[in-house]
Amino acid sequence: MATSRGSGETLDSIELVRRDDQAGNERTGSYDGLGNDGISQNTVVDDDNATDENENESLLEKDQDQQSSQPAQPRANMSSAIIWMVVNTLATIAIVFANKAIFSFRPLKLVQLTFAAFHFFATWLTLYILSRPSYAFFPPRRTAIKEIIPISIAMSLNVILPNLSLAYSSVTFYQVARILLTPIVALMNYVLYKETLPRNAILALIPACVGVGMVSYYDSLPTGDEKVKATSGLGVIFAFTGIFASSLYTVWISSYRRKLQMTSMQLLYNQAPVSAFLLLYVIPFVDIFPNWNEVPVSKWVLILASGLFASLINISQFFVIAQTGPVSSTVVGHVKTCTIVAIGWVTSGRFMDIGNSRAYNSDNPISVGMRKMWNDEEDNNPYGTSFDRRDSITSSSANPTSPAYQQGFDVPNTPSSTSEDAPPRSYQQPSRDTDSEEDYGTNAGGHQPPRRKPGGYNSRVEQILYENPELPILITDAGKSMETGGRYIVYTIRTGDLEVRRRYSEFASLRDALTRLHPTLIIPPIPEKHTMADYAANPTNAKQDQQIIDLRKRMLAVFLNRCRRMEEVRDDGVLWRFLDPNASWSEVLHSHPIASIPKSVLKAPPLDTANPTPAHSYLPVPSHSAKLKSPVNPPPAPVFDSSQTVASQVLRRFPPDAHNLTEQELDPYFIAFESSIKDLENLLTGPMEKVNRRTLSHLTSLASDLADLGSKYNAFALSEQSPSLAAAIERVGQAADSSYIATEELSSSLGSSFAEPMRENAQFAGVVRNVLRYRVQKRVQQEMTNDDLLKKRALLDQLERSEAEAQRIEQYLTSSQQIGATQRVSPPKRSSSMKENSTQQHRDGSGEDTASIDSDFPPTHGDFSAAPSARVGAPERSPPPPTHKKAPSTNSITNKIFGPIRHAIQGVADVDPERTRRDTIGKTRESIEHLEQAQVAAAQDVKDASASILKDLKRFQGEKEDDLKRYMLAYAKSQIEWAKKNKEQWEEAKAEVEKIDET
Structure with missing residues (x-):
């Protein structure tokens, strides 16, 4: 145990010495020194994972001996680190442009997590090829999947969470939040492994963070004329969890290499396929796959290139972390971003202005790609657009x-968002060659200050x-x-x-x-x-x-x-x-x-069809050919005044004040307008269209004849010996050629500025008829609602009368049974024959009474012939005609077959007629309530539809008159231009012909 503790202390001391003295040299125990053969001598390949204390001590002593015997190793490691930084930067630039080109194909924007999984797979495939004996860049080594699952999850979250933050937050917040990656990596490295940075490194880290933060902040500032989505709470959560995942992943790379005693390539070789597999659990919930057959071949080439660049980024990132450490690698990422932006400025002539970033001479596609990359891409993540953010800044x-x-x-100047009074961008109107394009939206007057939308x-x-x-x-x-x-x-x-x-x-x-x-x-x-x-x-x-x-x-x-x-x-x-x-x-x-x-717009309010009320769901839907029941009065004859303009006379066909007229009074005006627009349609699609076709055909034939005539005159001039006569003939041929060109232009101009707009006006007639038909359907819908409501009310009244009558009968039967029970206390003696007759009569009467109750009518015979009727005191009404068919004969074959079945069904369906009747009354009352709501909605809809249609008809009538005026002017101008050109050419030809007599 003492030996183990001493080895650990020696390892920590060596690591601190190497970080302080070598500033980027490979750490002890990383087992990733890169010599000429790609693998240093201290690389350990042990399939049995022998990690006993003696081997660790011998390995540490061997490493110390190698370090003391190789004084030139720090320079070699620094050169290797710089090479991998350059590779990482170039691969990042290449993948940014490749991904931008790939995602310009819109269907591919929705499968970007799939692309991330593909990049992981491409990384594994690249490493697999490099590990083969033909290349032997590194010996392949396997480890248990459970050992690398944590770092694989961190690698997947490093792709998902930062891009979710970009999708739910602004680019400004996203860029600024990513700056926290460097200090969090340093903090996490200290908390987990007690590793510290030199004071000079910490001081150097502060201006780097501040500088990248200022550039990111000012380059992505929202401007006064652009609506930038605010960062949501979900975006903040994704941002900080993404920073945590990225920091943990960066720190774990170095830790896992020491823990598993693997080189960078060996660790990535095991980790990449597991990360790709983990992403498969997220892809079905995020990605939407396109039709892969529609993807062009060029995009497939770019996809393969993107996979290769991603492999280089992942591999180089591991080596950069191995050579410089986790904290230094994040600073390398910031330097890489600044380098990319600087390249963009150099290639595009773009300069940075504090608070305002503008691009000049941006017709260079490289500069556009650089700017998009600067706004969209994350410095260390090659999958920076995995979640497409659609806001104004991107x-x-x-x-x-x-x-x-x-x-x-x-290209406008974009003012800063802090300048509220700064004028918004203005656009220089492009020049027009034809008058018809000028009239579709150009500003003929002076410049007016643009308006602003209050709500943004x-x-x-x-x-x-x-x-x-x-x-x-x-x-x-x-x-x-x-x-x-x-x-x-x-x-x-x-x-x-x-x-x-x-x-x-x-x-x-x-x-x-x-x-x-x-x-x-x-x-x-x-x-x-x-x-x-x-x-x-x-x-x-x-x-x-x-x-x-x-x-x-x-x-x-x-x-x-x-x-x-x-x-x-x-x-x-x-x-x-x-x-x-x-x-x-x-x-x-x-x-x-x-x-x-709704599926039928008749079940929605006419002015807001996307937000129907519950009452609209109860409205009936009339057929397209339904007609109004109420007769329509003939439209009033229009009154024309010679002192007024044509426009005002036409508008006299509209009612003076629509709010004071009922729908029946408005009907004649709509019918009159529909009749006039139908006449216009017949005119435009009939005689006018035929004349236009003949005119254009004639002009085309005339142009062809003039072209032939010009060529004949020119050929004739070449064979003429007299110079003056030859020149005159040639000039006549040139005039014919000019007339041919002018006639072609006239035919084209009349077709685009007169014939086509006339066809459009004919189409407008069909549109107007459909709009007026919608109002008629709304009127029919209102009538159907009123009729249904009247029927339901009549049905309810009938059911309530039947219910009252049934209750009266029930009360009478109850009282009669009580009287009969009292009389049976002392019954008189009767003969047996009398008892049998009475019993038989009572049974017959009871059956008739039961039938009477079931049919909701009082009995008219039997023992209770004096029962009161619900219609007593009321005038007699003729019974309604029966709606059912006559019952079939009992001897018919169908009755013998289906009679028992019909009887059983009726018995099941109407076991309790009183309950059925009461349920019907409840449903009828509910239907009446719904129809009453629908009646109010229908009345309001008809009123709104009539007012809106009338207003838009007036607008359309005014625009139609302006359009017809413009068409006539365009027709006249085309004829004038054609005549002027022909006159000039033939006058010159005349002058040349007159010179023949002078010579």
Whole structure:
């Protein structure tokens, strides 16, 4: 025992001497000196784990002899530590960029714990290959699984808990909290193993922590125009437990190497597969697996590269801890982060300003990756994005390499959050080449200070939409997406400096969601789907038709800009989530408010369909073809005044004050509007569409003829000998070519600025009809509710009268039985024949009385013919006609077969008719209460629906007139431009022809 204690004291003293004198040399008992062969001479490989005291003493003496005989060993260890630090830093940079590229494919963002398990497995596979005799970097050595379960759990928690903290807290708090890792490691090292740091090391640790804390704090400060989610209590718990797990894991690495007498590679070789296996218990509750067939080949290559980089990080981390110690390794992590940020500044021209960090010349993708890594990644954890945090500070901005990023939007200056009066960012409006795009959201007036939302913002997109009402939403690109393997056409939507890619089906689901959320609003239409004729004409490439893609690109942009100008749509939170690059659209569709809408919108309030009341669940649902029972008066003839504008005359068709009119009085106005919009639809889809098609076809043919004419004139000019005549002929050919180009431009301009908007207006007619149909269905629903309520009340009245009559009969029978019992006390003598007749008559009468009770009607014969009736004193009413069918004949075959079965069922179903009747009365009263609530809700719904639809119809009418005016102006401008170009060209040709006579 004395020998053992002395050995332990000698071991502790040697460790302190080596830490103080060698500053990073390998500790005694680590068994991980790295020579040229990768393993020092003091490495022990013992499958039997012999750890007796004599071997420990001899091992310690051998180690002391080696240290005294090798004075150059500290320099070699320091060089080895620096090499592994460089490897760790380069691998961290590589894995950050690889993971960013991998997770840019949105489905892979939800399987990041699976990636962590894959990284552990890749680490084990790398070590397995290196341990083979062909490489022999280290001898493989096994240990009991129970021995390494604690450190394996710590390794798994080191991945899970820090990233949970990042998911539930701000980046500022996350970065600042991670600074505590270094002092906690030092404290834990002292508490567990009584190991201390030199005073100089402690003093050097303080400015490192302060410096990294300042950089992390100021670089991730929330700005005045960005809504940053506050750190929740759960995020604080995850942060501190994650720091504890990371610190414990860092300290245990060195301790377990000494305890198990293993090298770094041997320990990691045993630990990595166990950690990967432990993560399998968490993955089913966290990860959502995508369709792996949709993952592109390029992503699979990056995934394999990411596994290799993770292996290098894990291996190098073990060696860095072995060479420098647990505390020093955490400082190495901070130095690594600062180095990465410095590289980002050098490559991107980005400089740090206290309280305000800005990026210039950020069209370099490396600088963008550096900035994202600085905001998102943790310095020591290669799995820093395992839990995707979707807040404004980590939201993805527009792709700097895309063409849309270079179209004229300036990178704004982001003011500090401490400056409340600092002006928010403003966007330079991109130039437009066509007048139709100018009218969809550009600001024609002077600059106005942007407004601010009182309650703050939930997303960067919401802030852009709210503070820049005139900023247009653009679709900058349309084509196959590499993220989906090139199978689908995606449309790149740009809102300010943010970009998101959506498919046509997602646009359709957005419009469907808005229609269900706002059934009283006229939601703009989107381009129609491919028809069967399109697939029949081009079965293989119908979906890739470039003309249809360009049409959708233009009209979908119009759809988004029309929606953002509708206040109700802009405030419901669905539109800006559609435009948010950090929002998963499938999650939006399966969350509130869309997921809260009932299957039938008629069972919800018209102004808030996502929050139906209990009364709405009792409303009946009419069929789509149901009609009102009440007749509708003919609409009043519109009164036109020649002194008023056309717009005011059209608006006279609406009631002057909707609040003073009943629903029956409002019906004619809605019918009149529906009739007018139907006439407009017939006009646009009938004669107008045919004329537009013929005009565009004629212009296309004319352009083709002019192109042929120009080529013929040019060829003719080459064969002409006279110079003046040849020049005139050539000039005429050039004029024909210019006319061909101008005519092509005219055809394209009329198609995009006149024909397509006219088709959109025709689609609007169908939307208006659906909205008006919704109001009619609400009216029908109200009538059905009133009818059901009247029927239930009549049924209740009938049941209550039957119950009262049955009770009266019961009282009479009870009193009659008491009188009969009194009379039987002294019965008169009767002959036997009289007794038999009386007995038979009494039995017959009792049967009839029982039948009378069961049928709820008093007996009209027998001994109780004088019984009182419930209808005494009331006027006689004709009995209601029977609703059941005539009973079948007893001799029929069906009655013989099913008669006994029917009788048994009726006996079981109505064993106690009185109880059944009372239960029916209770259920009827409950139904009446529900219908009364539904009646109130239906009346309010009809009132709200009429007011909202009337308000939106007035808005739509005004916008429709503005649209038609814009279409007519665009038509005229296109014709004028075409005429001007032709006039100039043919005047020049005329001048050239006139020169022929002068020569």
